[in-house]
Amino acid sequence: MTSLLDTPTAAPDAPAARPERRWCAALGLLPFALYFLVFLGGPLYFVISGAFTDADGLPTVGNLVASLTSPQYLLAFRQSLVLSAVTAVIGAVFGTFLAQAVLTARPRSPLRRIVSTASGVLAYFGGVPLAFAFIAALGQTGLATAWLRSAGLDLYASGFRIDSLAGLALTYVYFQIPLMVILITPALEGLLPQWREAAENLGASAWSYWRLVALPVLAPAFAGATLVLFGNAFAAYATALALTSGSIPLVPTAIASALSGNVLVGQANVGLALGLDMVVVIAVVMVAYLWLQRRAARWSRR
Amino acid sequence: MTAVQKSPAETATDAAVEFRGVSRVFGETRALDGLDLALRRGELLALLGPSGCGKTTALRLLAGFDRPTSGEIRIDGTDVTGVPASKRDTGMVFQAYSLFPTMTAAENVAFGLRMRKVGGAERSRRAAELLELVGLGDRGGSYPHELSGGQQQRVALARALAVRPSVLLLDEPLSALDARVRVQLRDEIRRLQLAEGITTLFVTHDQSEALAVADRVAVLNAGRMEQVDVPQEVYARPATPFVAEFVGVMNTVPVSGNRITPGAAETAQVRPEALLVGAPDGLAGTVLTSTFLGPVTRLVIRTEVGELTADAVTRPGLPGIGDATTVQISG
Numbered sequence: 001m002t003s004l005l006d007t008p009t010a011a012p013d014a015p016a017a018r019p020e021r022r023w024c025a026a027l028g029l030l031p032f033a034l035y036f037l038v039f040l041g042g043p044l045y046f047v048i049s050g051a052f053t054d055a056d057g058l059p060t061v062g063n064l065v066a067s068l069t070s071p072q073y074l075l076a077f078r079q080s081l082v083l084s085a086v087t088a089v090i091g092a093v094f095g096t097f098l099a100q101a102v103l104t105a106r107p108r109s110p111l112r113r114i115v116s117t118a119s120g121v122l123a124y125f126g127g128v129p130l131a132f133a134f135i136a137a138l139g140q141t142g143l144a145t146a147w148l149r150s151a152g153l154d155l156y157a158s159g160f161r162i163d164s165l166a167g168l169a170l171t172y173v174y175f176q177i178p179l180m181v182i183l184i185t186p187a188l189e190g191l192l193p194q195w196r197e198a199a200e201n202l203g204a205s206a207w208s209y210w211r212l213v214a215l216p217v218l219a220p221a222f223a224g225a226t227l228v229l230f231g232n233a234f235a236a237y238a239t240a241l242a243l244t245s246g247s248i249p250l251v252p253t254a255i256a257s258a259l260s261g262n263v264l265v266g267q268a269n270v271g272l273a274l275g276l277d278m279v280v281v282i283a284v285v286m287v288a289y290l291w292l293q294r295r296a297a298r299w300s301r302r
Numbered sequence: 303m304t305a306v307q308k309s310p311a312e313t314a315t316d317a318a319v320e321f322r323g324v325s326r327v328f329g330e331t332r333a334l335d336g337l338d339l340a341l342r343r344g345e346l347l348a349l350l351g352p353s354g355c356g357k358t359t360a361l362r363l364l365a366g367f368d369r370p371t372s373g374e375i376r377i378d379g380t381d382v383t384g385v386p387a388s389k390r391d392t393g394m395v396f397q398a399y400s401l402f403p404t405m406t407a408a409e410n411v412a413f414g415l416r417m418r419k420v421g422g423a424e425r426s427r428r429a430a431e432l433l434e435l436v437g438l439g440d441r442g443g444s445y446p447h448e449l450s451g452g453q454q455q456r457v458a459l460a461r462a463l464a465v466r467p468s469v470l471l472l473d474e475p476l477s478a479l480d481a482r483v484r485v486q487l488r489d490e491i492r493r494l495q496l497a498e499g500i501t502t503l504f505v506t507h508d509q510s511e512a513l514a515v516a517d518r519v520a521v522l523n524a525g526r527m528e529q530v531d532v533p534q535e536v537y538a539r540p541a542t543p544f545v546a547e548f549v550g551v552m553n554t555v556p557v558s559g560n561r562i563t564p565g566a567a568e569t570a571q572v573r574p575e576a577l578l579v580g581a582p583d584g585l586a587g588t589v590l591t592s593t594f595l596g597p598v599t600r601l602v603i604r605t606e607v608g609e610l611t612a613d614a615v616t617r618p619g620l621p622g623i624g625d626a627t628t629v630q631i632s633g
Binding site: 194195204 | 413447
């Protein structure tokens with residue numbers, strides 16, 4: 001009988017892949033690696049080296065100091081951070097509610113199909129077309145503005161402008177919510193029905209279930225998706241430029257004016273330093289996102 | 303079945319759980335069709351049937367996750383048909399993966415007590431006690447993903463028992479486990495159920511599981527009850543052809559007297575272990591398959607009355623595949 005209790009002899013491992021075959025597999029990655037190098041590595045090198053070089057080509061930290069201390073850039077950073085954070089949180093909250101509402105609809109209901117298709121399109125609807133759509137709708141002579149005025153609500157008389165921070169936020173939310181729907185839906189689908197039933201069976205109200213069971217499970221995915229939304233807004237350039245013509249200082253528009261010498265000549269390297277600051281912000285966001293992703297994955301391991 | 307039939311009034315007061323004419327219709331499908339079933343206090347009743355027979359529907363109706371289309375459900379004599387799941391005082395163990403993933407085993411077990419506003423110290427004490435009871439006294443701090451499937455189901459069982467529910471509901475709790483763990487946990491569930499004396503409804507599609515642990519077995523088919531009886535009776539005297547086929551293996555043969563007789567008008571149902579292989583006066587046949595099961599070998603023999611399944615005590619000289627042999631009802 002001992003033979004039955006013995007650990008079964010391990011099956012011989014699959015023969016290690018021959019080195020030449022591994023090389024072949026790596027070769028498939030080559031186009032991507034090249035692409036990555038040319039279009040991410042190259043510009044990054046250009047940004048970093050430029051940020052630490054003065055107009056005469058000598059090494060300096062002056063650009064970086066200027067990018068982090070001059071009042072106009074500080075204002076740009078503050079506005080960019082506030083705009084990104086506010087639209088990320090609004091987008092995350094409303095996007096989650098919308099995604100949950102869609103998931104509770106019948107799988108083949110038209111609502112579900114419309115919202116998921118629309119989210120896929122609208123999440124990437126940005127830049128000049130979106131800015132134009134908002135100007136046409138909510139600009140001083142926009143359709144919605146005129147309609148609201150005739151209904152007795154004069155937006156512009158009450159201080160609203162489409163080319164303000166609030167107008168920008170409103171426009172950003174338009175693509176932030178659908179992006180959140182796309183990002184959070186898999187996590188919401190990962191909430192197993194038996195968790196809700198087990199909670200109910202043990203006497204939990206709907207609120208207790210969400211507070212104690214569902215939200216803790218969702219938290220890492222929710223926070224991670226919010227970070228993506230933050231990065232998405234932080235890096236948006238064309239929408240802001242087209243909507244405000246650069247009248248609202250934001251980091252991407254500040255970089256554009258510094259690089260093109262719109263305001264002051266010889267600020268190009270300060271523009272690169274601002275670019276480096278942005279790279280650092282996005283890198284921090286990405287590291288936090290990856291860490292949260294790993295936490296989120298923990299609950300789905302069984 | 304007990305020899306003395308109780309009067310309906312008596313049964314009503316005695317029943318811990320009662321389904322009275324319960325039907326559940328989904329669109330065109332009658333998942334349950336006028337189910338009448340009473341669970342006695344403290345008994346383990348196995349609700350057995352193939353998938354789609356309505357057994358899970360019955361369990362979910364009792365738990366309160368679903369409402370019957372018609373009929374009435376009572377727990378301890380009280381009509382709970384309209385009572386929400388969270389107020390029904392049932393403890394349920396699901397098929398798998400029902401533990402709350404962000405809570406430790408102990409927190410999972412204490413969850414129901416937390417919902418009942420039991421104080422922290424008392425909660426931890428009871429959770430520890432329950433985990434001890436299911437043999438996981440040292441795993442209270444582990445998260446579900448750190449536990450094996452069998453351990454997770456033990457925690458789920460402890461969680462369901464922690465609130466001292468009036469009924470324990472088991473929804474195929476062993477189906478996701480591997481064979482050895484399944485038998486172990488099955489016996490453990492029975493041990494705990496007897497120790498706690500808790501009325502239990504055990505839904506399963508596995509007849510050997512049902513026969514092994516239940517006080518009574520209720521066989522359900524297409525939303526209707528086929529038979530409710532003690533396991534021995536269900537096995538020995540199946541009430542309907544469906545039960546005969548579903549519970550164990552059954553041969554239907556033409557008989558005259560107690561012998562298989564081709565062409566006889568009368569038929570009998572014979573279990574594989576009641577057939578004698580190589581009987582001197584047996585019906586001739588050819589062995590189609592031979593399956594070694596340890597103490598017995600199961601032979602499928604083709605005869606002129608059809609294919610018969612017979613269990614023979616394993617011994618040298620049993621006919622092999624393709625061999626000619628004879629078969630007859632033993633005794």
